[in-house]
Amino acid sequence: MASTETTTDLSAQLVTDLPFLRRYARALTGVQDTGDRYAMATLEAIVADPSTLAEDDSTKVGLFRMFHGIWSSSGAPMPEEADPSAPLEARAQRRLAQLTANTREALLLHTVEGFSFSNLARIMDIPQAEAEELVGRARAEMGDMVTGDILIIEDEGIIAMDLKSIVTDMGHTVTDVARTRDDAIAKGKANAPDLILADIQLADKSSGIDAVNALLKDLGDRPVIFITAFPERLLTGERPEPAFLITKPYSEDQVRAAVSQAMFFASSEHIEVAV
Incomplete structure (x- = not known):
């Protein structure tokens, strides 16, 4: 029993x-x-x-x-092993290959998933001092490596300003801020971003997911980070769901880590990659 x-x-x-x-x-x-x-x-x-x-x-x-x-x-496929039918993934692997091994794993585990350094060390089977060093190195390497244009879809003005301040401080350019589905579609089509940062529930009760789907249909594949208070509802694996997700209330570290990770999968070749 x-x-x-x-x-x-x-x-x-x-x-x-x-x-x-x-x-x-x-x-x-x-x-x-x-x-x-x-x-x-x-x-x-x-x-x-x-x-x-x-x-x-x-x-x-x-x-x-x-x-x-x-x-x-x-591990993830190396550039020469990437599926030639998936150029977005291959491009991401070329960028990711410039990072020190295990740094982005450590950064995600600590900042987005919220594991302590002791648990992080246990998960990755490394000494705690090394875990702390990896997170610090990840912040240094990823912070300035890839920058691009970001569209923010957020109906709460204070949150939109906060997100804009965070990503601008990281070196990215905010193309626009939209508050509704129709506003987001119009602004996204007028100035195509490399990455979309979107809340799910918008001001007029419209859906940030609908706005993003409409934009991706028109603009093509590009990374999207959704912000939601209920992440488990978008992580079931039962339907097309986001690859990048931030939980409300978020921290600045979470936004920085998610944006840095997602930007490696941006489709545009014009984004700046430091070497």
């Missing part, structure tokens, strides 16, 4: 933590399908040997640690 209860508790906790693993995996790969495949491979490994999670203080740490064992043994 105890074994059944333990299994039930583990399953319930995995259901709770899985959306956040999906968010992390998608941000690493820049693609929903690829990220979700890594997450599914992680679940399959846990199902095969649930005892591995017992080694950690929390199921979430164990889940991410298992993921990293799989990720580090395969």
Whole structure:
């Protein structure tokens, strides 16, 4: 009976933590399908040997640690191995190859997923001092490496100003700020951005998701970061969903990390890449 209860508790906790693993995996790969495949491979490994999670203080740490064992043994494809039918991914890999190994993983785990340095060290199987160094190096390397044009879709003026201040300070250019679906579509078509930063619920009850879908249909593929108070609703893996997601209330570090990651997957060749 105890074994059944333990299994039930583990399953319930995995259901709770899985959306956040999906968010992390998608941000690493820049693609929903690829990220979700890594997450599914992680679940399959846990199902095969649930005892591995017992080694950690929390199921979430164990889940991410298992993921990293799989990720580090395969990793993202290198530029020469990238699928030639997916030029966006190949371009991203060329940019990512300039980074020190494991830096962006450490930055996402610490800033976006909120893991402490001690848990980060456990997940990545490295000393805590090295984990802290990787996060610091990631901020230095990614902060100035890729800059481009950003469209902000946000109906709350104070939040829009805050986001604009953060990304401008990072070296990006804000092409415009839109408050409604129709406003976003018009401004996005008038001045095509490299990246879109969008809230989901807009001023006139319209949808930021609808605005983004309309823009991508017209402008072509480019990274999008959605901002929502309910990330688990957009991380089910059951339909087309975002690869980049920030949870409200957000921190400046979360925005900086997400924008830096997403910009590596921008489609435009005119964006500046420091060498």
